[in-house]
Amino acid sequence: MRAHEAGALHAEGYGGPPQWLPYPRNVNDLLPMLWPSSVRRDERGRLQVAGVDAVTLAAQFGTPAYVVDEDDFRARARGFRDAMNGAFSHGADVYYAGKAFLCTAVATWIAQEGLCLDVCSGGELAVAMRAGVPGARVGLHGNNKSAAEIEAALIYGVGRLVLDSFDEIDRVAAIAASLGVVAPVMIRVTTGVEAHTHEFIATAHEDQKFGFSLAGGQAYQAAERVLAESGAMRLLGFHSHIGSQIFDTAGFEVAARRVLDLHGRVEKENGVRLPELDLGGGFGIAYTSEHHPRTPEQLAGDMAAIVARECAAQDVAVPRVSIEPGRAIAGPSTFTLYAVGTVKEVELGGGASRAYVSVDGGMSDNVRTALYAADYSCTMAGRVSDAAPMLSRVVGKHCESGDIVVMDEYLPADVRPGDLIAVPGTGAYCRALSSQYNHVPRPPVIAVRDGVARVIVRRETIEDILALDAL
Numbered sequence: 001m002r003a004h005e006a007g008a009l010h011a012e013g014y015g016g017p018p019q020w021l022p023y024p025r026n027v028n029d030l031l032p033m034l035w036p037s038s039v040r041r042d043e044r045g046r047l048q049v050a051g052v053d054a055v056t057l058a059a060q061f062g063t064p065a066y067v068v069d070e071d072d073f074r075a076r077a078r079g080f081r082d083a084m085n086g087a088f089s090h091g092a093d094v095y096y097a098g099k100a101f102l103c104t105a106v107a108t109w110i111a112q113e114g115l116c117l118d119v120c121s122g123g124e125l126a127v128a129m130r131a132g133v134p135g136a137r138v139g140l141h142g143n144n145k146s147a148a149e150i151e152a153a154l155i156y157g158v159g160r161l162v163l164d165s166f167d168e169i170d171r172v173a174a175i176a177a178s179l180g181v182v183a184p185v186m187i188r189v190t191t192g193v194e195a196h197t198h199e200f201i202a203t204a205h206e207d208q209k210f211g212f213s214l215a216g217g218q219a220y221q222a223a224e225r226v227l228a229e230s231g232a233m234r235l236l237g238f239h240s241h242i243g244s245q246i247f248d249t250a251g252f253e254v255a256a257r258r259v260l261d262l263h264g265r266v267e268k269e270n271g272v273r274l275p276e277l278d279l280g281g282g283f284g285i286a287y288t289s290e291h292h293p294r295t296p297e298q299l300a301g302d303m304a305a306i307v308a309r310e311c312a313a314q315d316v317a318v319p320r321v322s323i324e325p326g327r328a329i330a331g332p333s334t335f336t337l338y339a340v341g342t343v344k345e346v347e348l349g350g351g352a353s354r355a356y357v358s359v360d361g362g363m364s365d366n367v368r369t370a371l372y373a374a375d376y377s378c379t380m381a382g383r384v385s386d387a388a389p390m391l392s393r394v395v396g397k398h399c400e401s402g403d404i405v406v407m408d409e410y411l412p413a414d415v416r417p418g419d420l421i422a423v424p425g426t427g428a429y430c431r432a433l434s435s436q437y438n439h440v441p442r443p444p445v446i447a448v449r450d451g452v453a454r455v456i457v458r459r460e461t462i463e464d465i466l467a468l469d470a471l
């Protein structure tokens with residue numbers, strides 16, 4: 001089931017037989033799990049976020065636009081921080097995975113809320129530096145970091161570089177030696193876990209590009225190589241990340257057990273102490289009511305139990321644990337606001353039909369539907385309607401038939417040009433993966449807090465795009 005979720009309440013809550021209320025029966029028609037916490041409808045039927053309504057936002061900033069509820073984003077960040085500190089008695093660290101969505105304001109929020117920041121390129125590192133995130137609280141990832149990226153990170157004094165290949169071990173050792181610093185490093189391990197998620201976003205099975213294989217022995221060898229370079233590198237510990245948008249707890253558990261087994265063996269057999277362990281991110285969020293995310297408390301509690309059990313079994317000290325949630329912080333805090341341009345009804349045969357509702361963005365601002373067959377839902381944001389529900393597909397304005405934003409949704413049959421449509425759950429990997437396909441400028445990101453909306457990433461213009469071209 002995916003149609004109608006953002007736009008209507010299930011009559012029986014989330015269980016039981018589907019009994020959808022006609023669209024939208026009342027003004028509180030939004031499934032809370034899909035929206036930032038402040039979102040509601042006002043008395044005019046307009047979607048409202050942190051006290052500002054969607055019609056006002058569209059008039060002031062234009063469409064399409066990503067709209068982030070700043071307090072919701074901050075609360076999700078704090079939620080992970082507090083849950084990890086609550087579960088691990090000696091403290092723990094949360095590295096927000098900036099790849100989900102990063103800009104200077106977000107890096108500032110993350111630092112203010114007491115989190116660390118995971119960056120995976122020189123560009124993301126530059127944002128962290130600009131926001132003044134202390135180097136010690138930044139981690140640098142990447143399976144092919146350039147020498148310039150490594151050097152910039154070491155000069156900035158990042159708290160960790162996560163190593164991904166033997167070539168990189170040599171490269172980091174040489175650069176650290178030339179700078180006269182000791183690089184704090186972790187080793188990314190491929191644990192062999194087949195995570196239950198889309199193939200393109202699973203990262204711990206053997207046949208993919210990330211990390212050192214645990215089963216093949218390379219992860220152990222990598223540790224030996226790093227330990228042998230003690231003048232240039234300090235081994236903090238191991239890192240495991242099994243993939244993204246994962247709900248299945250077994251995958252996390254198996255990965256944690258395997259990486260802790262390696263951690264214990266390396267400590268004992270080399271007479272060293274590894275002070276840290278990173279268990280990655282990947283925690284799934286609800287895009288539809290089919291998804292049932294676990295709370296940060298549940299996730300942290302489970303991790304703490306596994307770590308305590310495995311360390312006791314191996315008789316090694318409990319390392320300081322870190323995690324790297326991206327989607328679970330950024331995703332639900334944001335919705336994309338579009339304006340409808342055209343509505344076209346297409347006969348499907350057998351008397352059935354579908355409305356193609358074209359909006360003023362599309363795969364350039366949200367490629368996840370095309371790339372991962374991701375499920376989204378949507379609702380009218382500027383008004384409510386008593387018209388009958390109509391099976392609709394929300395599509396973009398690009399020259400591709402796969403340019404689909406929301407595959408199936410029930411919208412009221414009187415949806416028309418000029419209506420506003422809001423798509424929830426677009427805070428992670430939408431702006432981050434956006435493009436200028438068809439030379440469509442990227443939308444702005446608008447942060448709303450306490451009744452005030454402000455631009456945190458400005459809209460691109462056609463002049464921005466033209467400026468890249470040589471004459």
Ligand SMILES: Cc1ncc(COP(=O)(O)O)c(C=O)c1O
Nearest residue numbers: 097241244281282324325326327
């Ligand atoms: C190493 C690493 N850490 C953290 C993340 C964040 O994942 P998510 O946004 O699913 O929490 C990713 C992306 O999958 C990643 O590759």
Ligand SMILES: N[C@@H](CCCC[NH3+])C(=O)O
Nearest residue numbers: 099201244245368428429
């Ligand atoms: N871009 C992916 C997630 C990849 C996470 C980065 N390792 C998505 O949108 O779901």
